Amino acid sequence: MAAPIAPLYEKIPQKNTLYRALDLTIFFLLLSLLAYRLLSLKNNGFAWLVAFLCESWFTFLWVLNLSSKWNPVSYKTYPERLLQCYRVDELPPVDMFVTTTDPMLEPPIITVNTVLSLLALDYPANKLSCYVSDDGASPLTFYTLLEASKFAKFWVPFCKKYGIQTRAPFRYFSTELVSSNDNSMEFLQEYRKIKERYEELGQKIEDATLKSMPYELSSAEFVAFSNVERENHPTIIKVILENKETRPDGLPHLIYVSREKHPGHPHHYKAGAMNVLTRVSGAMTNAPFMLNVDCDMYANNPQIFHHAMCLLLGSKNEQNCGFVQTPQCFYDGLKDDPFGNQLVVLYKYVGSGIAGLQGPMYGGTGCFHRRKVIYGLWPEGRMEIKGRSGKLTDERLEKTFGNSKEFTTTAARILSGLSGISHCPYDLLDRVEAAQQVATCSYECGTSWGTKIGWLYGTTTEDILTGMRIHAKGWRSTYCQPDPPAFLGCVPSGGPVSLTQRKRWATGLLEVLFSKNSPFIATLTAKLQFRQCLAYMWILSWGLRSIPELCYIALPAYCIMARSHFLPKVQEPAMLIPISLFITYHFYNLLEYCGAGLSSRACWNNLRMGRITTVTARLFGFFSVILKLLGLSETIFEVTKKDQSTTPGEGSDKDAGRFTFDESLIFVPATTIVLLHLVALIAALIGPSHVGIESRIGEVICSVWLVLCFLPFLKGLFGKGKYGIPTSTICKSAALALLFLACINTSERNSF
Numbered sequence: 044m045a046a047p048i049a050p051l052y053e054k055i056p057q058k059n060t061l062y063r064a065l066d067l068t069i070f071f072l073l074l075s076l077l078a079y080r081l082l083s084l085k086n087n088g089f090a091w092l093v094a095f096l097c098e099s100w101f102t103f104l105w106v107l108n109l110s111s112k113w114n115p116v117s118y119k120t121y122p123e124r125l126l127q128c129y130r131v132d133e134l135p136p137v138d139m140f141v142t143t144t145d146p147m148l149e150p151p152i153i154t155v156n157t158v159l160s161l162l163a164l165d166y167p168a169n170k171l172s173c174y175v176s177d178d179g180a181s182p183l184t185f186y187t188l189l190e191a192s193k194f195a196k197f198w199v200p201f202c203k204k205y206g207i208q209t210r211a212p213f214r215y216f217s218t219e220l221v222s223s224n225d226n227s228m229e230f231l232q233e234y235r236k237i238k239e240r241y242e243e244l245g246q247k248i249e250d251a252t253l254k255s256m257p258y259e260l261s262s263a264e265f266v267a268f269s270n271v272e273r274e275n276h277p278t279i280i281k282v283i284l285e286n287k288e289t290r291p292d293g294l295p296h297l298i299y300v301s302r303e304k305h306p307g308h309p310h311h312y313k314a315g316a317m318n319v320l321t322r323v324s325g326a327m328t329n330a331p332f333m334l335n336v337d338c339d340m341y342a343n344n345p346q347i348f349h350h351a352m353c354l355l356l357g358s359k360n361e362q363n364c365g366f367v368q369t370p371q372c373f374y375d376g377l378k379d380d381p382f383g384n385q386l387v388v389l390y391k392y393v394g395s396g397i398a399g400l401q402g403p404m405y406g407g408t409g410c411f412h413r414r415k416v417i418y419g420l421w422p423e424g425r426m427e428i429k430g431r432s433g434k435l436t437d438e439r440l441e442k443t444f445g446n447s448k449e450f451t452t453t454a455a456r457i458l459s460g461l462s463g464i465s466h467c468p469y470d471l472l473d474r475v476e477a478a479q480q481v482a483t484c485s486y487e488c489g490t491s492w493g494t495k496i497g498w499l500y501g502t503t504t505e506d507i508l509t510g511m512r513i514h515a516k517g518w519r520s521t522y523c524q525p526d527p528p529a530f531l532g533c534v535p536s537g538g539p540v541s542l543t544q545r546k547r548w549a550t551g552l553l554e555v556l557f558s559k560n561s562p563f564i565a566t567l568t569a570k571l572q573f574r575q576c577l578a579y580m581w582i583l584s585w586g587l588r589s590i591p592e593l594c595y596i597a598l599p600a601y602c603i604m605a606r607s608h609f610l611p612k613v614q615e616p617a618m619l620i621p622i623s624l625f626i627t628y629h630f631y632n633l634l635e636y637c638g639a640g641l642s643s644r645a646c647w648n649n650l651r652m653g654r655i656t657t658v659t660a661r662l663f664g665f666f667s668v669i670l671k672l673l674g675l676s677e678t679i680f681e682v683t684k685k686d687q688s689t690t691p692g693e694g695s696d697k698d699a700g701r702f703t704f705d706e707s708l709i710f711v712p713a714t715t716i717v718l719l720h721l722v723a724l725i726a727a728l729i730g731p732s733h734v735g736i737e738s739r740i741g742e743v744i745c746s747v748w749l750v751l752c753f754l755p756f757l758k759g760l761f762g763k764g765k766y767g768i769p770t771s772t773i774c775k776s777a778a779l780a781l782l783f784l785a786c787i788n789t790s791e792r793n794s795f
């Protein structure tokens with residue numbers, strides 16, 4: 044290695060004076076509101092107290108938010124300098140992991156594209172191995188990977204020869220070829236041929252998905268899949284591609300892994316799959332770095348490994364870079380983000396804010412890990428093993444990592460700073476047996492997998508928990524934001540799919556918060572920095588917010604009908620506090636969206652969806668955690684359905700942005716809210732609540748505002764098919780709304 048010429052990356056603080064000023068303004072307005080409420084608590088009723096409690100919670104959250112965003116940084120990486128410091132053959136190996144579960148929810152063509160994009164990256168192919176975990180044990184998935192590997196033999200050289208920028212073929216071929224002078228005859232010929240081959244691949248996959256198995260389950264390649272049940276089958280590991288001559292210009296290894304499953308053994312969803320991949324790859328190739336992506340997140344920047352290596356190899360102190368996280372970005376998102384699930388603003392402001400603290404959180408996909416960090420090493424080289432001496436005896440290795448001699452040998456190499464397999468070169472097929480052993484479902488029994496090392500269990504958001512425990516050891520993490528974005532994934536469609544995903548997030552995050560892994564404990568007893576702890580609190584409490592927000596949303600309707608107040612009267616000067624709060628808050632949001640290059644419409648859509656998600660998905664996430672804590676039910680990981688979207692411009696359905704519904708109970712609370720506010724507004728206009736309404740004009744305006752926020756539900760009351768709220772849901776909501784009204788009535792009568 045030559046002496047470094049210039050730093051491989053720079054950490055650049057971002058200016059945010061205006062945002063800070065607004066942050067503080069909002070904070071002081073919130074404090075004034077709280078102070079005012081406290082001073083006038085005696086003269087006001089129940090609604091006032093509820094408002095005070097809710098606002099106290101919102102103020103607390105605002106502090107978390109403010110602290111998380113206060114010191115944003117961005118990272119600039121210099122991949123061209125990397126090759127001045129390292130010879131190509133000195134670049135470290137990387138094991139790449141792709142997880143997939145269900146060929147119905149995750150169409151194989153999507154997974155195949157992700158795999159192809161990874162195989163084709165600009166990095167010496169002999170340094171890369173791609174492991175695909177298939178939790179569905181599906182011969183279809185295996186078949187499509189086999190076919191894809193044949194296509195890869197043409198695709199990868201083509202991409203490298205012509206420097207193709209988009210390495211996921213479905214995206215590359217979805218845009219017309221721009222004619223330019225570089226389009227030589229030779230290129231055009233190859234382009235046409237390869238396009239044809241891709242279409243053939245697509246056709247084969249489609250045929251295989253739709254009907255007749257194009258493979259014989261009795262044939263040697265597929266026999267492992269005969270008599271396989273999804274949740275009950277032995278391990279299947281298949282080496283699909285092997286770079287036998289270790290040629291840098293060849294193809295990376297490609298290995299199919301379907302871990303053993305048995306009904307009696309919990310498989311821990313994605314976290315379990317990741318741990319199996321970690322061990323299988325440890326036994327087979329044992330690269331010091333690991334990249335993991337979800338099956339829909341294709342590699343979009345061909346240089347991503349160079350960018351990541353700038354951060355992993357370029358930090359003076361390894362401790363500064365325990366892992367490298369790239370922000371989650373999506374392709375073909377609908378215009379103006381109608382479902383508020385494209386997360387652009389979240390990653391831009393909160394993401395870079397947290398990057399300025401101890402480092403970004405691990406987001407589950409698009410992340411480069413150091414293997415040794417995943418193996419539980421502390422920055423100073425200590426292992427988290429009970430006992431006095433830190434020495435790694437064989438016995439201790441076995442207790443921690445399990446009883447595969449082959450695997451513990453490779454783990455010991457990693458922990459002592461080496462990597463790879465001791466006897467190199469070797470035949471990949473020789474390692475399959477060892478890999479099979481570590482992928483069995485009983486392998487983890489009695490070991491530290493899932494509790495101290497690897498991906499951690501006990502939550503459906505294994506990513507946040509695993510990352511937090513890494514931070515708690517004192518590692519920092521870095522944010523990698525190359526242009527073009529590193530990885531692009533499918534954004535879930537609106538309505539049920541999106542809400543189910545959000546519910547799972549809220550559930551998983553609360554599971555962490557209520558466990559012994561709460562960030563406060565990590566700050567008190569370990570090395571999680573205080574402000575990083577606040578940032579974790581901010582995200583972990585997403586589900587908790589639903590309760591105060593639900594109450595707060597019900598308040599205007601309650602006040603109108605109970606002839607009560609939760610806002611100062613219009614003529615009181617104190618009314619200026621909530622008014623300025625409302626205006627500043629929305630101005631602040633608008634500014635953020637414009638700053639991120641988004642429209643005001645996108646801002647409104649996200650604000651509105653924020654309200655909707657809180658009282659649907661987050662509320663249900665909260666309920667499921669309560670049920671779990673009471674021991675009544677277990678939480679499950681419901682996989683998000685992925686659709687390969689249309690090519691840009693094609694068939695952009697005008698209904699694509701419309702909210703859809705199903706029979707799920709998740710829609711009941713929001714429907715109830717709409718009904719309540721409608722009743723309240725009607726009562727205020729023409730009904731009994733009309734008397735003295737002038738003094739409650741603030742509450743009426745709030746009510747109108749809320750109806751606007753929940754407009755998709757108002758429309759859903761009258762919509763047809765999937766665009767309409769099912770009658771059963773409306774009935775349940777109406778019953779709840781009536782109950783609420785009855786409560787108001789009784790409490791009114793009692794107070795007379």
Ligand SMILES: O=c1ccn([C@@H]2O[C@H](COP(=O)(O)OP(=O)(O)O[C@H]3O[C@H](CO)[C@@H](O)[C@H](O)[C@H]3O)[C@@H](O)[C@H]2O)c(=O)[nH]1
Pocket residue numbers: 141142143144145149176178311312313316336337338339406407408503504505506544547548551680681682683684
């Ligand atoms: O039993 C399972 C369940 C899921 N997965 C895989 O996990 C990934 C993520 O699942 P998805 O349904 O796409 O969840 P998302 O909500 O979109 O995922 C986000 O949130 C998850 C935590 O809730 C993280 O693990 C993900 O990386 C992050 O992208 C997919 O590749 C799945 O195939 C498995 O391998 N086994």
Ligand SMILES: [Mn+2]
Pocket residue numbers: 337339532683
């Ligand atoms: Mn996903």
